[in-house]
Amino acid sequence: MAKSKNSNPEYPVGAGGEIHQSATGKSDTLTTQQGVPIADDQNSLRAERRGPTLLEDQVMREKVFHFDHERIPERVVHARGFGAHGYFENYESLSDITEADIFQRAGEQVPAFVRFSTVLGNKGSADLPRDVRGFAVKLYTKQGNWDLVGNNIPVFFIQDAIKFPDLVHAAKQEPDRGFPQAQSAHDNFWDFVTLMPESMHMLMWAMSDRAIPRSFRFMEGFGVHSFRFINKAGEARFVKFHWKPALGLQSVVWNEALKINGADPDFHRRDMWDAIQRGDFPEWELGVQVFDDAFADQFEFDVLDSTKIIPEEQIPVKPIGKLVLNRVVDNFFAETEQVAFCTQNIVRGIDFSNDPLLQGRNFSYLDTQLKRLGSPNFTQIPVNAPKCPIHHFQQDGHMAMTNPRGRANYEPNSWDNGEGPRENPDTGFRSYPQQIEGEKQRVRSETFADHYSQARQFYISQTDVEQEHIADAFVFELSKVEREDIRLRMVSHLLNVDQDLANNVAQGLGLASLPEPAKAAIPTRTDLPASPKLSILLNGPGSFKGRKLGVLVSEGVDANLFSALKDAAVSEGATVAVVAPTVGGVTASDGTSIAANEKVDGGPSVLFDAVVVLIAEEGADKLINHGPARDFVNDAFAHCKFIGYTMDALPLFQSAGLESKLDAGCISIRKASDATDFLNSCKELRHWERQGSVNKV
Numbered sequence: 044m045a046k047s048k049n050s051n052p053e054y055p056v057g058a059g060g061e062i063h064q065s066a067t068g069k070s071d072t073l074t075t076q077q078g079v080p081i082a083d084d085q086n087s088l089r090a091e092r093r094g095p096t097l098l099e100d101q102v103m104r105e106k107v108f109h110f111d112h113e114r115i116p117e118r119v120v121h122a123r124g125f126g127a128h129g130y131f132e133n134y135e136s137l138s139d140i141t142e143a144d145i146f147q148r149a150g151e152q153v154p155a156f157v158r159f160s161t162v163l164g165n166k167g168s169a170d171l172p173r174d175v176r177g178f179a180v181k182l183y184t185k186q187g188n189w190d191l192v193g194n195n196i197p198v199f200f201i202q203d204a205i206k207f208p209d210l211v212h213a214a215k216q217e218p219d220r221g222f223p224q225a226q227s228a229h230d231n232f233w234d235f236v237t238l239m240p241e242s243m244h245m246l247m248w249a250m251s252d253r254a255i256p257r258s259f260r261f262m263e264g265f266g267v268h269s270f271r272f273i274n275k276a277g278e279a280r281f282v283k284f285h286w287k288p289a290l291g292l293q294s295v296v297w298n299e300a301l302k303i304n305g306a307d308p309d310f311h312r313r314d315m316w317d318a319i320q321r322g323d324f325p326e327w328e329l330g331v332q333v334f335d336d337a338f339a340d341q342f343e344f345d346v347l348d349s350t351k352i353i354p355e356e357q358i359p360v361k362p363i364g365k366l367v368l369n370r371v372v373d374n375f376f377a378e379t380e381q382v383a384f385c386t387q388n389i390v391r392g393i394d395f396s397n398d399p400l401l402q403g404r405n406f407s408y409l410d411t412q413l414k415r416l417g418s419p420n421f422t423q424i425p426v427n428a429p430k431c432p433i434h435h436f437q438q439d440g441h442m443a444m445t446n447p448r449g450r451a452n453y454e455p456n457s458w459d460n461g462e463g464p465r466e467n468p469d470t471g472f473r474s475y476p477q478q479i480e481g482e483k484q485r486v487r488s489e490t491f492a493d494h495y496s497q498a499r500q501f502y503i504s505q506t507d508v509e510q511e512h513i514a515d516a517f518v519f520e521l522s523k524v525e526r527e528d529i530r531l532r533m534v535s536h537l538l539n540v541d542q543d544l545a546n547n548v549a550q551g552l553g554l555a556s557l558p559e560p561a562k563a564a565i566p567t568r569t570d571l572p573a574s575p576k577l578s579i580l581l582n583g584p585g586s587f588k589g590r591k592l593g594v595l596v597s598e599g600v601d602a603n604l605f606s607a608l609k610d611a612a613v614s615e616g617a618t619v620a621v622v623a624p625t626v627g628g629v630t631a632s633d634g635t636s637i638a639a640n641e642k643v644d645g646g647p648s649v650l651f652d653a654v655v656v657l658i659a660e661e662g663a664d665k666l667i668n669h670g671p672a673r674d675f676v677n678d679a680f681a682h683c684k685f686i687g688y689t690m691d692a693l694p695l696f697q698s699a700g701l702e703s704k705l706d707a708g709c710i711s712i713r714k715a716s717d718a719t720d721f722l723n724s725c726k727e728l729r730h731w732e733r734q735g736s737v738n739k740v
């Protein structure tokens with residue numbers, strides 16, 4: 044008797060994106076979608092040489108028809124994203140706290156797909172607006188797909204999913220004019236958030252350097268909500284998930300971000316693509332904060348409130364595994380665009396908490412995938428399909444690729460002698476049987492009411508440099524806001540966070556006087572200690588690994604110095620890009636040719652983590668009075684980068700007005716050993732001591 048089941052299929056050639064490609068590399072005959080060989084792909088069929096095109100032309104019509112339907116709706120948020128494949132490796136058995144299959148065996152690997160994104164911008168926007176970054180991970184476990192759909196910031200703007208449409212409407216383009224896109228620096232956003240005090244903690248993060256990451260490789264990720272871990276005995280604990288980048292955290296400065304968006308709008312995706320292609324696989328550790336109900340009950344805030352963190356000093360993050368991204372996609376649309384994350388995708392051993400934001404997300408993600416992908420069969424798209432056996436009776440619908448054979452499409456049935464797929468209470472997903480009683484009501488728990496204390500805690504946990512960046516970001520954004528009452532309202536909230544911050548922002552906005560502090564439901568707690576783990580700069584990697592050195596060379600560049608620099612950079616695990624007056628490169632002092640990666644005005648210093656100006660007397664003329672070369676050093680200086688230079692480069696610094704300002708972050712390179720010293724300095728990533736002396740950027 045035929046079994047009625049769906050088994051994870053081997054997708055047949057032709058259905059999974061392998062059309063048009065010859066496995067042997069030999070050139071196949073072009074065909075229509077129906078497989079009919081095409082004789083002429085240059086001309087449509089017409090009556091007479093110069094006559095009208097015929098409706099009969101099935102080849103042209105099929106091609107244009109397909110083209111007309113190539114786009115699917117972009118994501119309503121997180122539209123701009125970039126995905127890659129990899130794997131997750133579990134460190135040790137966690138069977139004492141969870142029965143999730145993925146965490147049972149040391150060293151076990153499961154495949155993973157990750158999509159990073161910005162939130163606000165449309166699909167074609169730039170990579171580096173000030174914005175939260177999505178960090179969505181799909182883990183293809185042996186017990187089904189687990190999606191951890193997180194962000195690079197551990198808190199969120201709102202506490203209840205019912206406000207999400209308002210938040211997103213306010214933050215995206217204004218509805219009448221359709222702009223500004225990909226940025227929060229406009230009236231509607233600041234109007235909404237200043238009317239929603241619960242967003243204050245998130246705003247501190249969003250105005251911090253976290254919102255302008257150097258690249259996806261240098262960001263943390265967070266599951267944000269509290270989830271549940273449940274072990275075999277049915278014991279449940281709360282868990283918060285963290286991704287920690289192996290290369291450490293790093294951000295750019297705001298003025299740099301503005302310029303990068305022009306110089307390379309694909310800065311982040313290019314960085315990820317290049318790193319994976321050269322075998323420098325981006326890596327994160329998965330860490331967990333595990334705590335029980337007793338901790339949750341005595342914690343200062345509600346663990347179900349997504350506008351709060353649990354400081355790592357209170358519950359340390361325990362590393363439990365690593366994520367490695369080692370393969371770029373074959374096709375952007377098939378994989379990155381069609382990947383469908385759903386927060387409801389969890390596996391046995393993990394459960395949701397009652398966080399009202401998470402509960403709302405569980406509805407939203409499935410719903411949005413139907414709209415975007417157009418069919419309830421989106422789980423059959425290869426990137427979404429589980430990599431474990433699947434057996435069910437769901438069938439039909441648009442684009443059904445794997446309808447089961449046989450007569451039984453219902454359960455129970457008598458056609459399969461009981462051998463068809465059946466439920467299994469021993470291994471099947473189970474929910475934590477939490478006791479729930481009380482009245483059904485539309486309320487916000489009073490345990491969610493403190494909106495300022497952790498905003499303050501975040502702020503006081505930052506270094507002076509970082510605090511200055513936060514104030515500057517508020518000033519920048521609010522200076523784009525037309526209505527003064529909105530600006531004032533924001534400052535009135537900041538007065539509940541930190542007086543100095545409020546003063547600095549008010550001054551930056553040119554306010555004549557400070558407003559009254561906003562009315563707070565709960566007064567700000569001042570007893571929460573600083574949490575050093577919240578600072579990027581206090582937790583620097585102390586390494587230049589994975590970073591990019593830009594070397595501006597001229598004709599006649601000293602060949603020894605150049606190769607010493609290259610060697611020093613490579614031994615630090617960094618990459619080198621050569622920037623030259625022309626893309627044809629230069630001839631070095633020993634007559635060898637040095638190829639260029641960029642012409643100087645296409646390779647501004649904002650694209651690099653540190654720069655060296657390796658100019659020789661012979662070629663100095665071409666660069667000294669060249670605007671882009673001046674910008675190269677000026678920007679590197681203003682963005683507090685380490686700058687190496689030869690003596691022959693000094694006239695360029697002079698023409699840029701920097702000669703008298705050169706500081707300890709500017710390192711002269713005269714001999715090969717100076718190159719090593721320079722790269723050692725670069726491990727600090729930025730020469731922040733300079734920040735006070737450069738014009739605010």
Ligand code: HDE
Nearest residue numbers: 118121158177178179193194199204207267400407408411
């Ligand atoms: Fe999302 N979010 N979100 N979100 N979100 C989407 O799903 C939603 C929230 C996050 O790379 C959408 O497939 C609601 C928090 C990421 O494909 C949509 C609420 C966090 C991605 C949706 C939130 C996120 C999304 C749009 C309030 C961090 C990109 C397209 C309760 C923990 C995933 C889509 C990808 C995408 C809804 C809040 C992260 C509409 C209703 C909090 C990383 O379903």
